[in-house]
Amino acid sequence: MLEPPRIEYRPGRPLPAYRPLSDAIRAALPALAPPARISVSEAATRRMVEAGGHWAPWRNDVAPYMVEPMDMVTSRRFEAVIFAGPARSSKTEALILNPLAHAILAAPRLVHVVHMTQSAAREFSVETIDKLLRNSPELAARLAKGKGANNTYDKRFSGGCRLTIGWPVVQQLSARSIPLVLLTDYDRFPTDLGGEGSAFALGRKRTQSAGTRGMIVAEASPGFPITDESWTPATRHEAPPCDGILGLYNAGTRARWYWPCPNCGVEFEPTFERIQFPKGGTPAERGAAAFMACLHCGGVIEPSAKAKLNAQGRWLHESPEGEPAPLDAGPRKASAVSYWLHGPAAAFATWAQLVTRYLEGVERFNATGDETALKSATNVDLGLPYLPRALGASAALSESALREAASDRPWKVAPAGTRFITAAVDVQAGRFVVQVEAWAEGLERTVIDRWDIVNPPEGAPRATERAIDPGRFGEDWAALRPLSGMSWPVAGADYRLTPCGVVIDAGGAPGVTPNAYAFFRRARREARGMFHLVRGRGGERVKRAEAARPETAHRGRAHVARDVTIIWAGTDRLKDEIAASLTRREAGARALLIPRGAPAEMFAEYAAERRGAKGWEKKPGVKRNESLDLSVYSLALAIVLGAEKIEWGRPPRWAAGDSSNTFATAAAPQTKERAGHGEGAPPPKTTAPKRRRGRRGPRNRFNGW
Known part of the structure; x- marks a missing residue:
């Protein structure tokens, strides 16, 4: 309601x-007006x-595919409107801001917008809603005056409309x-x-x-x-x-956007597969040459035809028999009217951009x-929706x-062309499990x-009476200290390599x-940054790998172990990559090869998990x-x-493919025993690498070099 000026x-x-x-x-009249009969x-x-x-x-002819969905917001036939579509399709403008404008101008009521986080909700209020009101004179005139009428998360308008902005928590x-x-960006x-x-x-x-x-x-x-790689x-x-949104779409009327072919007139869906x-x-050159082909007549459809075809397009919902049908013909019975638009029809995204970005993603993955x-x-x-490559790959694992x-490659020998070696240690009850991998160009x-360290080192309490704990x-x-000095022969070379980490x-x-x-604190001083600690965290929205200082588990963020990284x-994400690497049957970039001479249990352990919708999980039993x-480590x-940034024609010393490698050492007979393996075997005698002054391993911000 409009308020008279406050006079002090x-x-x-x-x-x-x-x-x-x-x-x-006059101030009360807008609240008494009946809702306007406009869409x-x-x-x-x-x-x-x-x-x-x-x-x-706003012009409805720019994104005509949004007209029917936004008009369904006032439908009394359905309880919900669901829209799945790409970016640059005007879905937020049409389904969030336009219903808000309708509520302000025509049908005053309480409107609650929910964004993905509190910070996103605040940004939406300041950068989207406030700008909309400042630049739309008719909306600005309806904004109420006075204290409390225009806050970040709560705005009031004459006539009775009220907007609240929140984020997805139960209290909201x-x-x-x-x-x-x-609900935006659901x-x-x-x-x-x-x-x-x-x-x-x-x-x-x-x-x-x-x-x-x-x-x-x-x-x-x-x-x-996608949760089922075998779905049809x-x-x-x-x-x-x-x-998410496609789960809601499947429960609704399932509408898709159709174009009439300009050559034969047959209606079809403009999907990416047709480009x-x-x-x-x-990728940019291939994208610039993109065009669409009609599945029925084979006719070529140029990118310039998209606006005209969108103007001629229409939504076809799923009929009770599962066939495409317009909304007025009676869709499948559902409480929600749902829509799914594919990228090629989006008003503000060109086919060249779609192809380029997709191919760039393929190149990066490869x-x-x-x-x-x-x-x-x-x-x-x-x-x-995206089907993780590992979801299909894990089924083949x-x-x-x-x-x-x-692979036919020999066991306990680094292949010819090895550039560096890494060793990884898993901590299990009663043992350390060690695995060594040789990396090539x-x-x-x-x-x-691969071996287990099961016996405590000399000097440990009751070392001869128990298993390692x-x-x-x-x-x-201390049983891990010898790992930094162990070495493996390189096939066809007169030197051996010790681990770079x-x-x-x-x-x-x-x-x-x-x-x-x-152990990290002691080893950092003794082994010059050779040892590193690792922790895993799941989820799709985490970095593949990053170095950071840990918080102490019992005292929180204010107490950080600043001398540990x-x-x-x-x-x-890393298991996704490993699954793809394992399913390659031939050597090459990013391949992960297991020699036939590897311990039998290793093959079962690589196949021990399966990729599901929520991540990797162990298979039953x-x-x-x-x-x-x-x-992974x-x-x-x-x-x-x-290592991913190495220019293999000009590698750093620690990844050189000859005896100049920082971690190369003179050839010596291969030791058959491993520290702590079996019946208390002593650490192997290995020749320590002779490092010259200035010759160091991989430089990074946390290994102390």
């Missing part, structure tokens, strides 16, 4: 004149939108009746809020008291992976099994094994398949050794972490997976040491 009375001054009653009536798309033309650095009125979606709930929300369900489920409850006038809207680019659609419009581009050239860019291009640019693909790697006895960690798991049973820190390994974890070490 001060003693000694004459009283202000009375305001006429007509002023109060959301009609109301949208009365607000402004930023385009190309200037503000202009409980104990309130909200006629219109708008696939970046937590899947469960405090154990009470999804934001969509909680938000829909808030709209129920409004009856058929209640509505919840959710929009997002697909962000959750039961109907033409069914989406793959996913959490053609050359097989050779850079070069590094990192799927981040490819997943982003698939989700954000193409508007599609069986013990028998790995044995069949085993292109980060091809071969497992060359890394959690209870800090003295037992030894990476040790710093987590596990009680007592392991403080003992690992104490941990390599944090993104276990799910499996207990040991050390080989897989040790390869070695890969994390290689990443933080900068």
Whole structure:
């Protein structure tokens, strides 16, 4: 409601004149006006939108595929509007801001917008809502005056409209009746809020008291992976099994956007699979030559035709029989009307951009094994769910398949062309598990050794009476010291290589972490940064590997072990890469090879886990997976040491392919025993590498060099 101007009375001054009653009536009239009978798309033309650095009125013909979805926001037939689509398709403008404009101008009611985090909600309020109100005169005129009318998370308008802005927590979606709930960027929300369900489920409850006038809207680019690599659609419009926005889409009417072919007139979906581009050239060159081909007549559709085809397009929902049908023909029975737009139809993304970004993601994956860019291009640019390469690769990771693909390379010998060697240590009850890998150009790697350290070192308490116990006895960690001086022969060479780094798991049973820190402090002084600690953390949105200082477990962030550095390994992402590397049957860049002479249990351990929708998990009944974890630690070490950035024509000394390598040492007979293996075998006698002044290993910011 409009408020009359506030007049402050001060003693000694004459009283202000009375305001006429007509002023109060005039201020109250907007609240008494009935809702205007206009659609959301009609109301949208009365607000402004930023385009190309200037503000202009909203035009429905720019993204015509958004007209039907936004008009369904006022539908009394459905309870929800669901929209899945790529970035640059105007879905937030059309399904969040336009319904808000309609509520302000035509149908005043409480509107609650939920963004993915509190900081994102604040940014949305300041950078989107406030700019919209400043640059849209008709909306600005409706903004109420007075104290409390225009706050960051709460705004009031004349006529009775109120906007609240929140984030996905239970408190924001409980104990309130909200006629219109708008969820933006839904696939970046937590899947469960405090154990009470999804934001969509909680938000829909808030709209129920409004009856058929209640509505919840959710929009997002697909962000959750496909959960079943063997899925095949039961109907033409069914989406793959996913959490998030596509899960909601599958429960709705399942509409897809169709174009009429300009050559034959047959309607078809403009999907990425229909875009053609050359097989050779850079991603940008291939993208620039992209065009679309009609599946029915083979006719060529040029990129310049997209705007015209969008103007002629229409939404076809899934009929009860599973066939495409317009909304007025009667879609499948559902409480939500749902839409899924693919990237090629997005108004503000060119086909050249789609192809270029997709191919850049493919190139990065092939070069590094990192799927981040490819997943982003698939989700954000193409508007599609992503099937992790490892989800398919993990299905092929069986013990028998790995044995069949085993390499003929010799065991306990680094292959010809080895550039550096890493050793990784897993901490288990009663043993340290050691695995050694030899790395070649292109980060091809071969497992060359594996053994357990089971006996405590000399000088440890009751060393001859017990098995090694890394959690209870800090003295037992001294059994790892010989690893820095051990060496392995290089096939066809007259020198051996010692590890450029030894990476040790710093987590596990009680007592392991403080003992690992104490060992790291001692070893850093004695072995010149040779030893590193590693901890794993799962999830899709963590870095593959990074070095950081750990917090003390019991005292929190304010107490940091500043003299200790941990390599944090993104276990799910790195296991994705390892699965892809293992399923290569031939040597080459990023391949991971297991020689036939490797211990039998290693093949089973590499196949011990399976990639699911929430990450890697052990297969039922499996207990040991050390080989897989040790390869994760070695890969994390290689990443933080900068191995992915090596120019192999001009490698650093520690990755040289000859006897000038920093870690090369004179050839000596191969030692058959290993420290702590079997019946208390002594550490092997190895020739320490002769390092000249200035010849050092991989330089990094945390190894003390």
